[in-house]
Amino acid sequence: MKREAETNLSTSQQAKLIKDATKLVASYPKVPxxxxxxxxxxxxxxxxxxxxxxxxxxxxxxxxxxxxxxxxxxxxxxxxxxxxxxxxxxxxxxxxxxxxxxxxxxxxxxxxxxxxxxxxxxxxxxxxxxxxxxxxxxxxxxxxxxxxxxxxxxxxxxxxxxxxxxxHPLGFNLLPDKFSLRELQNLYEVILDIKLDRRNFRKKFFAMDFLIDTGEYEDDVPHRPGRLYKFNFQKYEKNKKSWVGIDF
Amino acid sequence: MKREAETNLSTSQQAKLIKDATKLVASYPKVPxxxxxxxxxxxxxxxxxxxxxxxxxxxxxxxxxxxxxxxxxxxxxxxxxxxxxxxxxxxxxxxxxxxxxxxxxxxxxxxxxxxxxxxxxxxxxxxxxxxxxxxxxxxxxxxxxxxxxxxxxxxxxxxxxxxxxxxHPLGFNLLPDKFSLRELQNLYEVILDIKLDRRNFRKKFFAMDFLIDTGEYEDDVPHRPGRLYKFNFQKYEKNKKSWVGIDF
DNA sequence: ATTGAAATGTGTAAAAATTACACAAATTTG
DNA sequence: CAAATTTGTGTAATTTTTACACATTTCAAT
Missing domain, CATH: 3.90.79.10 (Nucleoside Triphosphate Pyrophosphohydrolase)
Known part of the structure; x- marks a missing residue:
């Protein structure tokens, strides 16, 4: 490994440099x-x-x-x-x-x-x-x-x-561990303050392929219960996007 | 206009409140x-x-x-x-x-x-x-x-x-007032550190419709000169996007 | 004047993504 | 058992993205 001359310093020399730096910082204005x-x-x-x-x-x-x-x-x-x-x-x-x-x-x-x-x-x-x-x-x-x-x-x-x-899939932290797609969509609608098409919303999330079907169903709703899913955080972490594309 | 009771204060009362606030701030630790x-x-x-x-x-x-x-x-x-x-x-x-x-x-x-x-x-x-x-x-x-x-x-x-x-169209500030599409593409390639397809790149920018064709051509290049464009900042400001779409 | 090198300008077909849209089935409540 | 609510599902049309090749223009060198 290459080592620059100036890094070969005795402890006392180091201490002096740190003292200098400390003195400099002490001269700075300070702000709450x-x-x-x-x-x-x-x-x-x-x-x-x-x-x-x-x-x-x-x-x-x-x-x-x-x-x-x-x-x-x-x-x-x-x-x-x-x-x-x-x-x-x-x-x-x-x-x-x-x-x-x-x-x-x-x-x-x-x-x-x-x-x-x-x-x-x-x-x-x-x-x-x-x-x-x-x-x-x-x-x-x-x-x-x-x-x-x-x-x-x-x-x-x-x-x-x-x-x-x-x-980023922040939203999934808002939901219970297992959630229905209605809950998920509702979340996006409320936070973004828009209406979304139910079928297209589902298609979108299924296509992303980060949802795990638990096979279970809601059991506390006053209507037909929906299927429950989990979010696959692991898979998401592996497949994160980098480039999105020029768009303005 | 509705005015809350607490905003009807004499100057001296105001001064006292500001003094209180100042005292509070003075008690905060300060950081360079x-x-x-x-x-x-x-x-x-x-x-x-x-x-x-x-x-x-x-x-x-x-x-x-x-x-x-x-x-x-x-x-x-x-x-x-x-x-x-x-x-x-x-x-x-x-x-x-x-x-x-x-x-x-x-x-x-x-x-x-x-x-x-x-x-x-x-x-x-x-x-x-x-x-x-x-x-x-x-x-x-x-x-x-x-x-x-x-x-x-x-x-x-x-x-x-x-x-x-x-x-955001930051990039256009890097170019001369009139620029060729090669210059524009080059800029994106260098900053994003990727290669882009020339034909698709052009299509993209023409589709955005923020380029003004000046009708002029480059005259300082050692090869076939390209057409020169300007960026329509005004139009861009009017048509800025807001919603992009869920994507992660 | 000719040639070679370099970059411009252009179109299409295939694939992928987005959008709009409707109806039958399941469940709870009264 | 009827009404209300929500689930679950598919397709066609449109738009967007991608991959890809060749003739043309200009400059520079000879």
Whole structure:
């Protein structure tokens, strides 16, 4: 293996370089940073989002996303996890970073950056164990003004989600382990806010060939029960697409 | 217009609330934050990226992205602009935020967040006016190790770009105002790193119907000259797609 | 002027994907 | 047992994608 001269350093030389780097970093301006969690929830019927009343008096009455500052040496992903855990009691939720919002006027107390994290989950699989600040699932259809720039963040994440769910099988985490095609279609219709043709929808998913027929049927519906399927995550992971094609 | 009671506040009450918010923000931990610019350049033949030698002694010999800390009250978009301007002399380059990187170990001097910004431009349209730290266009094919986590950032942005260019007509900014279809196809082939069928490529773009035939021909090529086209940005803006279809 | 090299411009047939659309059968509820 | 609801299924028409070859134009070299 080739080794550059400059990597052959004594421990004390290394220590000096790290000290230099540390000194440099210490000279940087520092900024308060928060994470905001945009947790979309699906209850089988409607798309909702987790909101609380803002802590800030100046936003009294406004709804707010779940957020908190990032700790002094805390990774952002962890901070987002922590926010969700401490605000809702939920644990182990999969969060994805969406975007950083940095408009200087976004916080009345001065400049605060925020990094938005997003998730999508089944409301019935995740109980809210803490209800401080009127934590609740808010319908995505009836959003008024919100605290800070949270409406903007939420709208951005909503679009992000709609795109994301068309390219990744996020949706299957919303369903029970075994689900009917009606449940699946319903999910897409609600999240994308469109109507889909039932026969073509089925054809599409059967053609993808990621559904496993369990041979079982629904048993809790007030009409003819549908066949139950599982999603073949393993096969999906193996066959993921890369190139999609120029299209705009 | 409906006005909530709590918005009817005297100026002094408002001032108090802002003071409260400011006090809260002052209590947040603060983090050094940088922006890193990932500037992809196309010279008609090859995809390159702007790199410099790292300022840090500990990374002596390694290549680095163009970065700097964000000023005390500077918006990140502006910081990215400034970095590019002061490091290269380029002005008015369109930058897009891609992602924030927050791994605590990513900087040897301690925790520093960085927000990656990305652009794609024609190398020949943008002169490098400052060449400090060996600023240069580096071939995307021959990247070794880099300073910090810059290799990871660059790879992430490269994938981001490949996806982005399939869904948005970024590419046309790389070409002269009037371009031949060979130039266009070449661009896609280089950036996506694939071969495309010439006839089908043409068909695709003609079908999109965003190309304006100028009636003119190339006059500087050592072979049969091709017809020159312009991109109809106006029409594109009007006809942008929204729904693409479930596909994974 | 001729020749060779290089790239342009063009069409079609086959395959695959998308769309629109209707009716009989199964089940629960009242 | 009747009404309501939802399942499950197929086909024809259209559109989109793919694979593929040859004559023509121009430049450069001789």
């Amino acid at each position: 940073i928060t994470v905001d969690c945009v947790i979309f929830g699906f209850d089988g019927t409607e798309l909702k989002v987790l909101l609380i009343r803002s802590d800030l008096e100046i936003f009294k009455g406004s709804w707010s996303l779940l957020g908190d500052f990032a700790g002094d040496n805390e990774e952002l992903d962890e901070a987002a996890d922590r926010v969700l855990r401490t605000r809702t009691g939920m644990d182990g939720v999969y969060l994805e970073q969406v975007r950083t919002f940095s408009k200087p006027s976004r916080h009345p107390g001065g400049r605060v950056l925020t990094v938005a994290y997003c998730s999508l989950l089944n409301i019935e699989h995740h109980q809210l164990k803490i209800l401080d600040n009127e934590l609740h699932w808010h319908s995505i259809q009836s959003l008024g003004d919100m605290a800070f720039d949270h409406k903007e963040i939420l709208d951005y994440c909503h679009k992000w989600l709609q795109k994301r769910i068309q390219e | 934050i940088t922006v890193d610019c990932v500037i992809f350049g196309f010279d008609g033949t090859e995809l390159k990226v702007l790199l410099i030698r790292s300022d840090l002694e500990i990374f002596k010999g390694s290549w680095s992205l163009l970065g700097d800390f964000a000023g005390d009250n500077e918006e990140l978009d502006e910081a990215a602009d400034r970095v590019l301007r002061t490091r290269t002399g380029m002005d008015g380059v369109y930058l897009e935020q891609v992602r924030t990187f927050s791994k605590p170990s990513r900087h040897p001097g301690g925790r520093v967040l960085t927000v990656a910004y990305c652009s794609l431009l024609n190398i020949e349209h943008h002169q490098l006016k400052i060449l400090d730290n060996e600023l240069h266009w580096h071939s995307i094919q021959s990247l070794g190790d880099m300073a910090f986590d810059h290799k990871e950032i660059l790879d992430y942005c490269h994938k981001w770009l490949q996806k982005r260019i399939q869904e």
